[in-house]
Amino acid sequence: MLIKNPRLVISAASIKQWPESTMPEILLCGRSNVGKSTFINTMVKRKSLAYVGKTPGKTRLLNFYDLDEKIMFVDAPGYGFQKERKSDYANFGKLMDDYIEKRNNLKLCILLLDIRRDPSTDDMMMIEYFAHHQIPHLIILTKSDKLSYSQQLKQKNKVASLLNIEPTNLIMFKHDEPEHVEKTWKKISTFF
Numbered sequence: 001m002l003i004k005n006p007r008l009v010i011s012a013a014s015i016k017q018w019p020e021s022t023m024p025e026i027l028l029c030g031r032s033n034v035g036k037s038t039f040i041n042t043m044v045k046r047k048s049l050a051y052v053g054k055t056p057g058k059t060r061l062l063n064f065y066d067l068d069e070k071i072m073f074v075d076a077p078g079y080g081f082q083k084e085r086k087s088d089y090a091n092f093g094k095l096m097d098d099y100i101e102k103r104n105n106l107k108l109c110i111l112l113l114d115i116r117r118d119p120s121t122d123d124m125m126m127i128e129y130f131a132h133h134q135i136p137h138l139i140i141l142t143k144s145d146k147l148s149y150s151q152q153l154k155q156k157n158k159v160a161s162l163l164n165i166e167p168t169n170l171i172m173f174k175h176d177e178p179e180h181v182e183k184t185w186k187k188i189s190t191f192f
Contacts, residue, residue: 001185003067006044011061015098019064024192025072025105029126030112032078035142035175039112040065040073042175043184050075060091062099071192072105080122100133108136108191115141115155115172119162127163136191138171139163140184145174 009019028036037050044067063075076099077092100106109130113119130137141159144152152172160167171187174180 001070001189003044003070006046006049006065006067008049009064009066009072011063013061013095015102018062018099018103019072021066021072021105023066023069023072023105024107025064025074025103026188027074027076027099027106027109028112029076029109030078030142031080031114031117031120031122034078034112034114036075036078036112038175039140039142039173040075042181043073045181062095074099074106079126080120096129100129100135106135108138108188110138110140110188112140112142112173113159114143115152115159116143116146119159124163138187139165139169140171140173142173142175144172144180145176 010017012018028039030036040050041047044065049065050063060077062077065073065075067073076096079092100109111123111126111130113123127137127139141156147155156170156172157167160170171184172180173184
């Protein structure tokens with residue numbers, strides 16, 4: 001999919017700030033520092049649409065990105081950063097509950113996992129949360145470029161085993177390889 005004019009619509013802290021829209025929305029979730037901003041920038045072929053921070057755990061809002069008035073990416077705050085306070089977890093939970101339970105535009109959730117790490121308890125909880133709310137979801141393995149091909153296959157199989165799914169249900173993503181972007185867009189398009 002070619003995106004010509006992606007733009008950040010709003011960074012929303014509450015329901016009152018959500019944009020009015022009829023576009024289908026894709027929620028992007030994952031641990032802090034999993035590469036969500038890099039994923040967004042790569043998918044729309046822009047270097048700095050989504051801010052890539054050096055310090056994990058900074059995003060606390062839902063960032064709505066309009067992709068040529070076709071679909072909307074909604075970037076959720078990362079979770080699992082060690083300096084988070086209990087109040088941060090509570091705020092994250094309320095933000096996610098409100099969005100997932102009340103946003104009719106939501107059509108797909110994408111959970112990004114760092115291929116170099118085993119899924120965390122928080123990752124498993126997100127998958128259970130999607131299943132509980134009967135929301136279609138994809139699991140994408142980021143940072144594949146950090147491993148050799150044999151390491152990628154080994155870790156992909158390990159992650160699949162830990163999640164109790166088939167390895168073919170995991171999408172490998174390398175931000176520096178255009179064919180990965182095209183494959184990912186094709187997979188996403190099957191949900192619309």
